Amino acid sequence: MRSLEWFPLSLWKRIRLPYCHLAGKATCLLRATDTMSTQSPMRLHGSGPTVLLGPHQALALRGTFSLQQNPGSPSPGKKQNKESTITINCVTFPHPDTMPEQQLLKPTEWSYCDYFWADKKDPQGNGTMAGFEILLQKQLKGKQMQKEMSEFIRERIKIEEEYAKNLAKLSQNSLAAQEEGSLGEAWAQVKKSLADEAEVHLKFSSKLHSEVEKPLMNFRENFKKDMKKCDHHIADLRKQLASRYASVEKARKALTERQRDLEMKTQQLEIKLSNKTEEDIKKARRKSTQAGDDLMRCVDLYNQAQSKWFEEMVTTTLELERLEVERVEMIRQHLCQYTQLRHETDMFNQSTVEPVDQLLRKVDPAKDRELWVKEHKTGDIRPVDMEI
Amino acid sequence: MRSLEWFPLSLWKRIRLPYCHLAGKATCLLRATDTMSTQSPMRLHGSGPTVLLGPHQALALRGTFSLQQNPGSPSPGKKQNKESTITINCVTFPHPDTMPEQQLLKPTEWSYCDYFWADKKDPQGNGTMAGFEILLQKQLKGKQMQKEMSEFIRERIKIEEEYAKNLAKLSQNSLAAQEEGSLGEAWAQVKKSLADEAEVHLKFSSKLHSEVEKPLMNFRENFKKDMKKCDHHIADLRKQLASRYASVEKARKALTERQRDLEMKTQQLEIKLSNKTEEDIKKARRKSTQAGDDLMRCVDLYNQAQSKWFEEMVTTTLELERLEVERVEMIRQHLCQYTQLRHETDMFNQSTVEPVDQLLRKVDPAKDRELWVKEHKTGDIRPVDMEI
Numbered sequence: 001m002r003s004l005e006w007f008p009l010s011l012w013k014r015i016r017l018p019y020c021h022l023a024g025k026a027t028c029l030l031r032a033t034d035t036m037s038t039q040s041p042m043r044l045h046g047s048g049p050t051v052l053l054g055p056h057q058a059l060a061l062r063g064t065f066s067l068q069q070n071p072g073s074p075s076p077g078k079k080q081n082k083e084s085t086i087t088i089n090c091v092t093f094p095h096p097d098t099m100p101e102q103q104l105l106k107p108t109e110w111s112y113c114d115y116f117w118a119d120k121k122d123p124q125g126n127g128t129m130a131g132f133e134i135l136l137q138k139q140l141k142g143k144q145m146q147k148e149m150s151e152f153i154r155e156r157i158k159i160e161e162e163y164a165k166n167l168a169k170l171s172q173n174s175l176a177a178q179e180e181g182s183l184g185e186a187w188a189q190v191k192k193s194l195a196d197e198a199e200v201h202l203k204f205s206s207k208l209h210s211e212v213e214k215p216l217m218n219f220r221e222n223f224k225k226d227m228k229k230c231d232h233h234i235a236d237l238r239k240q241l242a243s244r245y246a247s248v249e250k251a252r253k254a255l256t257e258r259q260r261d262l263e264m265k266t267q268q269l270e271i272k273l274s275n276k277t278e279e280d281i282k283k284a285r286r287k288s289t290q291a292g293d294d295l296m297r298c299v300d301l302y303n304q305a306q307s308k309w310f311e312e313m314v315t316t317t318l319e320l321e322r323l324e325v326e327r328v329e330m331i332r333q334h335l336c337q338y339t340q341l342r343h344e345t346d347m348f349n350q351s352t353v354e355p356v357d358q359l360l361r362k363v364d365p366a367k368d369r370e371l372w373v374k375e376h377k378t379g380d381i382r383p384v385d386m387e388i
Numbered sequence: 389m390r391s392l393e394w395f396p397l398s399l400w401k402r403i404r405l406p407y408c409h410l411a412g413k414a415t416c417l418l419r420a421t422d423t424m425s426t427q428s429p430m431r432l433h434g435s436g437p438t439v440l441l442g443p444h445q446a447l448a449l450r451g452t453f454s455l456q457q458n459p460g461s462p463s464p465g466k467k468q469n470k471e472s473t474i475t476i477n478c479v480t481f482p483h484p485d486t487m488p489e490q491q492l493l494k495p496t497e498w499s500y501c502d503y504f505w506a507d508k509k510d511p512q513g514n515g516t517m518a519g520f521e522i523l524l525q526k527q528l529k530g531k532q533m534q535k536e537m538s539e540f541i542r543e544r545i546k547i548e549e550e551y552a553k554n555l556a557k558l559s560q561n562s563l564a565a566q567e568e569g570s571l572g573e574a575w576a577q578v579k580k581s582l583a584d585e586a587e588v589h590l591k592f593s594s595k596l597h598s599e600v601e602k603p604l605m606n607f608r609e610n611f612k613k614d615m616k617k618c619d620h621h622i623a624d625l626r627k628q629l630a631s632r633y634a635s636v637e638k639a640r641k642a643l644t645e646r647q648r649d650l651e652m653k654t655q656q657l658e659i660k661l662s663n664k665t666e667e668d669i670k671k672a673r674r675k676s677t678q679a680g681d682d683l684m685r686c687v688d689l690y691n692q693a694q695s696k697w698f699e700e701m702v703t704t705t706l707e708l709e710r711l712e713v714e715r716v717e718m719i720r721q722h723l724c725q726y727t728q729l730r731h732e733t734d735m736f737n738q739s740t741v742e743p744v745d746q747l748l749r750k751v752d753p754a755k756d757r758e759l760w761v762k763e764h765k766t767g768d769i770r771p772v773d774m775e776i
Contacts (some may be wrong), residue, residue, distance in 0.1 A: 001581060005483070010725075015774045021734060034589060036711025051757035071749075085772060085775060087774065091773060092771050092773070092774040093769050093770075093771055093772065094769065094772050098753060099769070102768075102769060102770055104659075104768065105770075109754065109757075109758050110754070110758040110762070111757075111761075112757075112761070114767070114768050115741060115761050115765035115767070115768050116765065116766050116767070117766065117767045117768065117769060117770050118766040118769070119717045119766065119769060120766045131766035131767065134764055134766065138760065138764070141566065143563045145566060145567045146564075148563040148564035149563065149564045149567075149575065151563055152558070152561060152564060152578075152579075155558050155561065156556065156558060158549065159554040160556060162550075162551075162554065163547065163550075163551045163554075165549065166547040166551075167547060168434055170540070170543050170544060174536045175537065175538060175539055175540040175543075175733040176533045176534075176540060177555075178529065179533045179537075180532060181548070183716050183719060183720065185511075186662075186720070187537065187719075187723070190540075190723060190726070191540075196545070220577050236683055248774065252600060268577040292693045295776060296776055299774050299776050301773075303773045303774055306771055306773070306774070307773075310770070310771060321757065324753065324757065325753040325754075325757075327740070327752065328571050328753040328756060329753060331571060331575075332571065332748055332751040334651060334743075335574060335575070335578060335748055336748050338578070338639070339744050339745050339748065342741045343738065343741055346734045346741075347737045349730075349734045350731065350734045353727045353730045353731055355725050357520060357721070357724070357727050357771065358540070360720055360724050360727065362724055363716065363720040365712065365713040365716040365717060366497070366498070369497075369498050369499075369500075369709065369712065369713075370498040372526065373498045373499075373500070373503050373701035374498070375679050376503050376505040376526070377503035377504065377517065377519075378507065378508045378522065379503070379504070379506025380488070380490075380492065380502050380503050380505065380506045380507065381481050381482065381490065381506070382481075382490055382493075382505050382698070383479050383480050383481055383505060383694055383696075383698060384473060384480060384481065385475060385480070385691045386480040386636065386687050386690055386691055386694070387473060387687075388683055388684055388689045
């Protein structure tokens with residue numbers, strides 16, 4: 001069952017398409033994958049053999065169907081098993097000594113789906129951590145980084161608002177308001193330009209809020225919840241794998257016992273021939289065959305579970321990879337928006353000085369004197385000598 | 389005595405030169421002025437007649453020396469005095485009804501020296517205010533305006549310092565410091581750019597201080613003290629003028645009495661001829677002549693005082709006018725410096741965004757994934773089916 005509700009069906013197609021390209025040499029597999037990509041994901045496993053999709057894909061790429069032919073052959077000896085595969089934390093890998101060559105699923109992309117198959121020793125030393133867990137932590141950290149960037153921008157906004165507030169307040173200050181004439185006009189424009197600057201910085205802070213801070217903060221509101229679901233789903237599949245591995249071990253032990261029983265009874269038959277013993281051998285052989293069938297069934301179920309886990313691992317890690325690309329692109333885009341706004345702010349700021357410069361060029365002390373003298377003169381009749 | 393220590397001698401020459409140009413038609417006056425401009429200002433008044441410089445200059449410009457010829461003629465009748473001149477607050481002006489045409493000293497310049505000869509009714513209604521006082525108040529107000537502009541710039545500096553401090557502090561913030569790869573580098577540059585911005589604004593504030601605020605504040609440290617001296621000097625000259633006007637009035641009254649006494653005694657002589665009376669008339673005539681001489685001397689002293697006041701008025705108002713031009717130019721220049729610094733700040737600010745843009749262009753999610761996967765991968769061996 002798909003627990004990742006945020007994986008739309010169309011996405012599945014997108015995720016699965018790379019397999020088609022990778023599986024160029026194995027056309028039968030390619031066709032099967034292609035067909036399935038149009039079906040509900042739920043039908044991928046279950047009734048069908050694990051051959052079509054799952055751990056064998058990469059092998060299929062090499063055009064060798066060796067392992068696909070193996071499952072049917074009845075050679076369940078522990079020795080052979082040990083030689084060709086090795087099971088670590090209930091996951092079965094090819095044995096290092098007899099490992100067939102594996103080609104990466106996405107050889108040139110350093111894709112998440114290729115590098116996190118093993119578990120990792122916990123840094124604290126106790127227990128292990130699934131490779132998927134590391135990817136999840138990367139996602140959560142990325143989300144946290146994005147949130148912190150948004151918080152950083154929020155702090156910048158506060159600084160801009162404070163700056164704008166102070167500039168606007170100073171602009172209203174009455175200092176030297178009584179300066180007269182053209183100089184008075186230029187001075188008034190100096191003050192007004194501060195209000196203009198304040199306006200520019202306020203606009204900057206407002207745009208920072210709507211175009212940078214908010215998008216960074218709002219992006220994937222349910223991200224953490226989705227990641228948790230994702231985590232649980234993969235963990236559940238690992239638990240199922242562990243449980244089925246235990247069944248395999250139990251069935252293998254039972255088969256060994258049955259085989260030992262059959263062997264013992266066959267030896268007894270050789271020593272003292274009796275009807276009862278022949279009946280016992282028949283019964284023991286039937287039970288041994290049944291135990292063998294049980295083991296085969298358990299291995300089959302185990303392989304189905306591992307295949308399902310593998311499938312979910314590929315699908316989900318590719319989705320995480322896509323989300324990370326999206327996150328980086330999204331942050332990049334909004335930081336570009338930040339520099340764009342900074343750029344515009346500097347440009348608009350420039351323009352607030354222009355009218356001041358214009359009025360400063362018009363400052364004329366002679367003209368100012370004329371205006372002032374006209375208003376304040378007391379009399380232009382000069383005194384003359386007193387006559388006697 | 390010159391109380392304006394800050395009037396250098398060379399300045400006197402500069403101030404007086406315009407008279408030479410104005411006095412184009414009156415070459416004798418021109419020569420006299422020219423000569424005097426090379427002498428100590430203190431020798432301008434005193435021994436010489438007030439004819440050479442002073443209230444007559446403008447009349448001299450018209451080429452009529454009428455008033456210069458008058459002082460000698462003995463016609464001290466009040467009636468004639470009233471007809472040709474009028475004395476207001478101890479300053480003697482040509483009578484409106486018989487006023488000779490006066491040309492402005494600096495006709496095209498709206499010069500202070502041409503428009504502040506009369507006193508002005510105090511706005512509060514009680515008393516009058518000298519024209520010079522209005523000019524002084526203009527100067528003091530100008531000085532105050534300049535001081536307030538400096539204070540305004542100081543406030544702007546504080547805002548810039550606060551802004552820079554906040555940007556620098558935010559730049560040190562550890563938010564999203566764990567972002568990795570090329571995106572991490574771009575993010576680190578976003579933070580660094582805030583430190584660069586802070587630096588730009590700090591530089592702006594520092595330059596505002598040294599190149600705008602300080603020069604505006606320091607300009608003419610003793611300006612107010614100098615203006616006070618200037619004020620006292622002109623006021624003293626007005627007091628002397630008032631005192632000499634009182635002397636004139638007293639002498640005029642004494643002359644009137646002596647003339648009445650002489651007239652009475654002459655009438656007595658016509659009625660009863662006696663030696664004693666003839667002796668009395670002689671005495672009375674002598675006293676009357678002496679009173680006339682006294683009056684002439686007082687009028688002469690009054691005219692000298694008025695001439696000195698006139699001279700100081702012209703000199704000092706021209707200096708105030710020069711100072712005002714200097715003030716306006718000086719403020720204009722420093723406000724231009726302000727806009728220049730604002731301009732540079734915007735330019736430098738632009739450049740702080742450039743390295744961020746460069747690194748944002750280099751952000752590459754695939755490269756970042758490669759780096760991260762190389763460091764954190766757990767294993768690229770894919771699981772395979774378990775064999776029985």
